[in-house]
Structures are given as C-alpha cells and as structure tokens.
Amino acid sequence: MNAPAIKINKPVREQVSTEEWGTRVNLAACYRLMHEFGMVEMVANHISARVPGTTNEFLINPYGMLYEEMTASSMIRIDIDGNVLFNATDYGVNQAGYVIHSAIHAARHDVDCIIHTHTLAGMAVSAMKGGLLPIAQTSMRFTDIAYHDYEGVALRIEERERLVQNLGNREAMVLRNHGLLTVAPSIPECFNNMYRLERACQLQVMTLSCNTEIRLPPQEVVQYTNHQMKPGVRRRFGLLEWPALLRKLDRIDPTYRD
Numbered sequence: 001m002n003a004p005a006i007k008i009n010k011p012v013r014e015q016v017s018t019e020e021w022g023t024r025v026n027l028a029a030c031y032r033l034m035h036e037f038g039m040v041e042m043v044a045n046h047i048s049a050r051v052p053g054t055t056n057e058f059l060i061n062p063y064g065m066l067y068e069e070m071t072a073s074s075m076i077r078i079d080i081d082g083n084v085l086f087n088a089t090d091y092g093v094n095q096a097g098y099v100i101h102s103a104i105h106a107a108r109h110d111v112d113c114i115i116h117t118h119t120l121a122g123m124a125v126s127a128m129k130g131g132l133l134p135i136a137q138t139s140m141r142f143t144d145i146a147y148h149d150y151e152g153v154a155l156r157i158e159e160r161e162r163l164v165q166n167l168g169n170r171e172a173m174v175l176r177n178h179g180l181l182t183v184a185p186s187i188p189e190c191f192n193n194m195y196r197l198e199r200a201c202q203l204q205v206m207t208l209s210c211n212t213e214i215r216l217p218p219q220e221v222v223q224y225t226n227h228q229m230k231p232g233v234r235r236r237f238g239l240l241e242w243p244a245l246l247r248k249l250d251r252i253d254p255t256y257r258d
Contacts, residue, residue, distance in 0.1 A: 017053075025257050027113075030191050043066060045117055078098065099160060119180065119201070121198060122201045123177075124201065131147060139200040145174060148166040148174070
C-alpha cells in the first residue's frame with residue numbers, strides 16, 4: 001500500500017534523528033494495529049507520540065488519511081503551541097487532536113504516547129451513569145479510571161486545563177458522551193492500555209445486554225487485582241506483546257515502516 005500525498009524530495013528517514021525515526025515506525029504501527037483491531041472511525045481520532053529528547057514536541061497523524069494508510073514518513077511533528085515543525089504530506093492536523101494531545105503532553109512529562117478513540121463500545125460506556133464496572137479481570141485493570149464531562153467538540157483551548165485536571169496521574173480516561181483515552185510512557189504500553197480498555201467496554205456492553213442480574217466481585221478482590229495489573233508490579237504490560245504485534249503487521253503489510 002502506498003501512502004497518499006507524500007512529498008518525495010529527500011526521504012524523511014534522512015531528515016530526522018534515528019530516535020525520531022524509530023518512534024515514527026512504532027507510531028505508524030500503532031495506527032495500523034488500531035485498524036486491525038477495529039478501533040477506528042474513518043479519518044477521525046488521533047494517536048500521538050512525544051519526539052524523543054524533547055518536552056514540547058510530538059508526532060501526530062495527518063488529518064485526512066485512514067489509519068490503515070499511516071506510515072512512518074507521514075507523521076506530522078508539531079509543538080504544544082500548535083506550530084507545524086515538519087510535514088511531508090499535503091494534510092494538516094485535526095484541531096481537536098491538537099487540543100487534547102497538547103494538553104496532556106505539556107502537563108504529563110511521564111507520558112510519551114496518547115490514544116483517543118470513538119469506538120461503539122467506548123461511546124456506549126461513556127454514556128452510562130455508572131461508568132466502567134469491574135465485571136471481570138480485564139475491567140479491574142481500570143478501577144481507578146478518570147472521567148471528563150462532555151463540553152462539545154474539543155476545539156477550545158480553555159478545555160485543556162480541565163482535561164488535564166480530570167486525568168490527573170491516571171493512565172486511562174472516559175470522555176463522557178464522547179469516547180476513550182489512554183496514556184503511557186511508551187507506544188506499546190499505550191496501545192495495550194487502549195486494547196484492554198476497549199475489551200472492558202465491549203464486555204460491559206455485552207454483559208448488560210444479557211438482561212440478568214450481575215454478580216460483581218468483593219471490593220477487596222477488585223483492589224487486589226487492580227494492584228497486580230499496575231505498571232511495574234509484575235511487568236510493564238504491552239512491551240512483551242509489541243514484537244509479536246509488529247510481526248503480525250509485517251505479515252499483513254510492512255509498508256507502515258516506510
């Protein structure tokens with residue numbers, strides 16, 4: 001698959017650092033994996049990754065390309081003030097994506113990757129008054145999840161402060177009547193967080209549709225299970241899985257590396 005509208009002058013790989021190129025490859029892989037696992041909404045939504053060695057620059061998708069079209073070369077580098085620093089495509093940046101991602105990258109220097117989705121299951125749970133329920137082990141991963149009330153399409157700069165305040169130091173947030181958001185110190189961990197959160201939402205929608213009484217575990221069991229799944233308690237979830245996921249992509253279509 002060839003990515004659309006890439007300006008071929010000098011290869012992007014030769015114009016960025018080795019570290020940035022590695023991040024670009026992993027970010028493009030993350031977009032492709034989101035497509036493979038059905039967590040997409042055409043050209044909407046966004047994933048960003050901090051440019052290595054910087055505190056105020058990040059890479060984000062060109063607004064107008066499908067997730068399945070993303071490549072390492074197509075990622076746009078911008079700063080937290082919205083200035084485009086490098087763009088090899090004919091596309092721009094989604095304003096809502098800039099507002100959400102710049103807010104978190106500016107406030108959370110422990111975060112290198114952010115994923116935002118509008119999946120059906122995620123949007124359904126975002127509208128449930130009780131929020132995410134600890135129905136099963138997968139859900140207990142997110143016992144301490146953040147919530148942010150809907151304020152309309154995220155185009156206003158002033159919403160950034162409330163987004164950051166609601167997220168706090170957590171790694172996942174339900175955007176009420178909107179969708180889901182996860183953060184992490186790396187792209188593999190952030191993808192894993194979103195994959196698990198999406199599964200928890202799918203599980204909840206499926207369970208509630210069964211029209212039967214739900215049995216939830218005791219609170220102490222929920223808290224114990226949540227602790228077992230925190231980063232670093234057993235392992236940093238996502239890192240072990242990432243090489244296998246890249247092998248999956250390479251079998252399907254390795255052009256994300258271009």
